[in-house]
Amino acid sequence: MNNEELLRQIADHTSDPSFVRGLSALPNPDEVLRKAGLSHQIYDQVMSDSHVIAKVIDRRSGMLRREWQVKAGGEQSADVRAAELCQQALAQLEEHEEYPLENSLGILQEAALRGHRALEVVWRFESGVWLPAFLRDIPNRRLIHTGVQWRLQTLTEPSYGMELPPYKALVASHMASTDNPYGEALLSRCYWPYLFKHSGWKWWVTLAEKYGLPWIIAQLGGKAEEPQRRELLGALVAMVVDPVAVVPEGAKVDFHLTEGANPEIHERLIRTCNGEISKVLVGQTLSTEMDGSSGSRAAAETHSGLRDEIVEADGKLVGRVMNRLFAWITELNLGDKAAPPKFVWLEEQEPPKGWAAVANLAIKAMPGRVPLRWAYDKFGIGEEYRDDDEMVAAPAVRPAGGGETGADFARSDEPFTAEQQALEELAERSAATATGILAANEAKLLGVVESAESYEEAMERLLELYPDLETEALGDLLTRTLTAASLYGSYTAKQETAEGGDDPDA
Incomplete structure (x- = not known):
């Protein structure tokens, strides 16, 4: 067998007939963004929704409340030393005022929401040891993927971007694939529910204004001129805000309530959209779709368990990236003499029954x-x-x-x-x-x-x-x-x- 064939890649973008050669970077293939003609910056707008941010905080707090530890990669003295250096690094990052470790872990978790997220590692050399001084987030708008590697857009390289230097950028991707190296963004799946929900709010407010307030109908006796009608109309409009008005002599003003409107249509629309958002972000809908007349404790526990599984998956994603940082710390300080430690989330277990x-x-x-x-x-x-x-x-x-x-x-x-x-x-x-x-x-x-x-x-x-x-x-x-x-x-x-x-x- 020819060993060169084992080393050669045959299914990357260089052999893909659908790949347009000459492109400096792959466009994000997200179906929602592409068909709506939007960029990934729409995620910031979706995050402004109160229900979305509540579920994001729920998911984030579920992961960050868990405890973690640094587990040595072996029992040799070099392995133990590597674990001590990584533990020291995390302890110092926890105390950083501008970029605390908690915030960095939360940013890596956002990869599930936005498809990918990245951190720049800013190093410091002190007492003969290389340790990260802080981890700064890199906005997604500055990252592009060529189909082979991530690149960073800069002032000197605004289109093709610069190659990421070694030991500098920690990139987390969520459900990335060959066709979509940018990863699957959950906020993209929240876009249409978000849009329909806010359209529902708009029409709901209009409905409340239209049918919640009485119609004010005025009659002018005789042949009123156009200036008189406009003057009366202005007075009636002012009555919507102020309960008093001066109308021309001989005008008759009546108030009529409108019946037949059904506000539950828009309420149901908003509730349904919130439910779809909850399914995407935390895997459950009890908080938005079940009221006091439905649902059960068993269903609540089942949905809570599903949410915990999602949080656990987020922890694994974050753990993989932190293990990459540990490998860099070990390599820069100890070379290949030590096995890098592991970032381990502690399991939450109920106390033993016995x-x-x-x-x-x-x-x-x-x-x-x-x-x-x-x-x-x-x-x-x-x-x-x-x-x-x-x-x-x-x-x-x-x-x-x-x-x-x-x-x-x-x-x-x-x-x-x-x-x-x-x-x-x-x-x-x-x-x-x-x-x-x-x-x-x-x-x-x-x-x-x-x-x-x-x-x-x-x-x-x-x-x-x-x-x-x-x-x-x-x-x-x-x-x-x-x-x-x-x-x-x-x-x-x-x-x-x-x-x-x-x-x-x-």
Whole structure:
């Protein structure tokens, strides 16, 4: 096999018969922009819509509220050093006043909205280390694609653009392809709903003005001249703003309300357009299409999950670009001696379902409840879950002497007999002895749980600890107590039978 054939590209633009040779750059093939005769700058106008910007902010905040970390590319000292440099770079970018890291990540996320977005990396060399000083956004209007590479339009190269230097431009593209290297812009799919919506607003306002206000009809007696009619018309127009007017003598003014208009047509149009915009931007429409009479919690959770998946996809897009920056930092400072680290978004997971079992094991000898703050901090429960009291409920403790949670049928206001008092004292002595045994076990359990770094580690260590817990003495105490109580019960039953004589029902 000829290895040159493996290296040769056969399906790029140079072999495409549809590609017009001589073009300095490919035009953006977006169907909406091309047919409407618009440029990508129309996206700024679409973003001015209140519903669009609300959904964009929802999507952006969904990604930026997630935490991230820098994960070393290996375990070698050079790999660790590379991760430290990238962590240092991001920490400094977070503190930049004009171009904070949060804003840069949000700009990269905009690639999904506008098809592509780019950042210029402005470097600084300090203490023998190359690190980015800040990341500045590059407007899309200055980027063109030749079919092979991105180029930047400048004063000296306004048409063909200059080649992007190495280590200078981070470009993010959304669903880019050979035919459309500019990427698929979601705001382009919002253009027609945006246009129809605002046309609906215009007609809705006109409808409100036309049918919401009464018609003012005036009659002039006799043969009124044109100047008189114009004077009266001007007075009536002024009445739309001011409730007073001076009309010629003999004029009759009537007010008539118009009926038959249906304002719901335009309201439905606007609501439908908002729904289409929501589908494009966040993958759900509950906030715009469902009212109190429809929808359900299950549907809301399903749509919320779809939105989370879209946010996760945005995070992957941003992560790929940040990994490119990490590779540059590693290469400029360590060459090929180190593996570049990775920009990793931390997964948002619900707390383990079985963690309550660990808490119950640790507190089974404790009455009441586990301190909420201790449980939340120990098991890493997020703020959004901290209203769930069931996760920290201790095992129910039956009050001494019965009560609402215990069997109260044997309780009486009568004083104990000597035998009953002896049984009560036996129970109290047994409980005191058991409390001492359980307290020792409790100390061991709490020590294991408090020293554990995770739920899984706590479970493993508790299982290892179980054989060392004091169970034999507790079992012996329980056996002796139950035996004594059983013997006393039998003795009492025989005494009652003897007192009852020969009565079989006694």
